[in-house]
Amino acid sequence: MSGGVEWALHCCVVLTTSSAPVPAAKLAELHDVSGSYLAKQLQALARAGLIHSVQGKSGGYVLTRAPQSITLLDVVRAIDGPGPTFVCTEIRQRGPFATPADACTTPCPVARAMWAAEDAWRQALAAVTIADLARDVDATSGPEALAGIQTWLSSGAG
Amino acid sequence: MSGGVEWALHCCVVLTTSSAPVPAAKLAELHDVSGSYLAKQLQALARAGLIHSVQGKSGGYVLTRAPQSITLLDVVRAIDGPGPTFVCTEIRQRGPFATPADACTTPCPVARAMWAAEDAWRQALAAVTIADLARDVDATSGPEALAGIQTWLSSGAG
DNA sequence: CAGAACTCGGACCTTTCCTGTCCGAGAACA
DNA sequence: TGTTCTCGGACAGGAAAGGTCCGAGTTCTG
Numbered sequence A, B: 001m002s003g004g005v006e007w008a009l010h011c012c013v014v015l016t017t018s019s020a021p022v023p024a025a026k027l028a029e030l031h032d033v034s035g036s037y038l039a040k041q042l043q044a045l046a047r048a049g050l051i052h053s054v055q056g057k058s059g060g061y062v063l064t065r066a067p068q069s070i071t072l073l074d075v076v077r078a079i080d081g082p083g084p085t086f087v088c089t090e091i092r093q094r095g096p097f098a099t100p101a102d103a104c105t106t107p108c109p110v111a112r113a114m115w116a117a118e119d120a121w122r123q124a125l126a127a128v129t130i131a132d133l134a135r136d137v138d139a140t141s142g143p144e145a146l147a148g149i150q151t152w153l154s155s156g157a158g
Numbered sequence C: 001c002a003g004a005a006c007t008c009g010g011a012c013c014t015t016t017c018c019t020g021t022c023c024g025a026g027a028a029c030a
Numbered sequence D: 001t002g003t004t005c006t007c008g009g010a011c012a013g014g015a016a017a018g019g020t021c022c023g024a025g026t027t028c029t030g
Helices: A004-015 A024-031 A035-047 A072-080 A109-126 A130-141 A143-155 B004-015 B024-031 B035-047 B072-080 B109-126 B130-141 B143-155
Strands: A051-054 A060-063 B051-054 B060-063
Touching (some): A004 A024, A004 A035, A004 A072, A004 A130, A004 A143, A004 B109, A024 A035, A024 A060, A072 A109, A109 B004, A130 B109, B004 B024, B004 B130, B024 B143, B035 B060, B035 B072, B130 B143
Antiparallel strands (some): A051 A060
16 A cells, blocks of 8 residues: 555645645645655545645645545545455466356456455445544544644644 | 465465475466466465475475465465555654654554554455365356366376 | 736656566485 | 476566656736
């Protein structure tokens, strides 16, 4: 899994606190990461329709939907792509004992098992929303953590 | 996920049919894949203790345990490594609003959610064994498929 | 209304990991 | 004892992730 998923998730949690556009540079400074590279992840989120970009002098990124309607699966799919993690190359159709293509109406049993596990993973990701994460952060680090970030974002400091 | 997992799983299913050592070259010919590269995957399985290597003229690889006691999780961990797919870099401890290390007694909420999903994935993988896969292959492609491979392996053809 | 400053967006390089290959060490068989 | 076959780790090539840069476009300001 690409490490950009972690950055994207944290950014989504931070964007929860602001209704005004937040520039990518500010998100990078807040997390102390490369701004140029974080921009790439944010662009992926924008292409997926999870955040909306506002250009111009006081532009930035805003969440397009309510935090409780954005799941972790949405973010992971936006960054790592929608394709399955396990890809079946149809090994059974190769070699001296190849299964004829006519008999391959159902997926390969190996792929079926791997995809079933992936479905369990996706289902767990789809059950958690960005709002849940923000609530957990409040419970773990205290409400003053996100509140402080909120004022820092709106005050224009940096 | 590395593509070698697919090869390793198919090899484990094939090894189910033979109690005698099977050379890597024969497994490669059976699946029509690069023998040199398949050897690397088999070495990983051997290091993990899932298969046992027999050197010498009539050597090869044999399953060390009964097929019903080898889970898909064992194979995936052997090939892709035991580490978690999602790695937490502790972003919360960086930047101007860094959470002090003293307050980080519990894992980051983001990592907690991602790891919970991974646990669901691992649990699904641990619930399926190589024996289950072999049974599914029999049900899908017919019992003659694995039986034919078995005789081909023992006959020394190729 | 014109200029300037700030923003995103995509094109470009570097590094790491996966894919693929090779030859040597060691054991069993003749 | 010699040969043949096997595994095992060391050695290149290529794709993808990680990281950086500058230009197009928009907004604010004078």
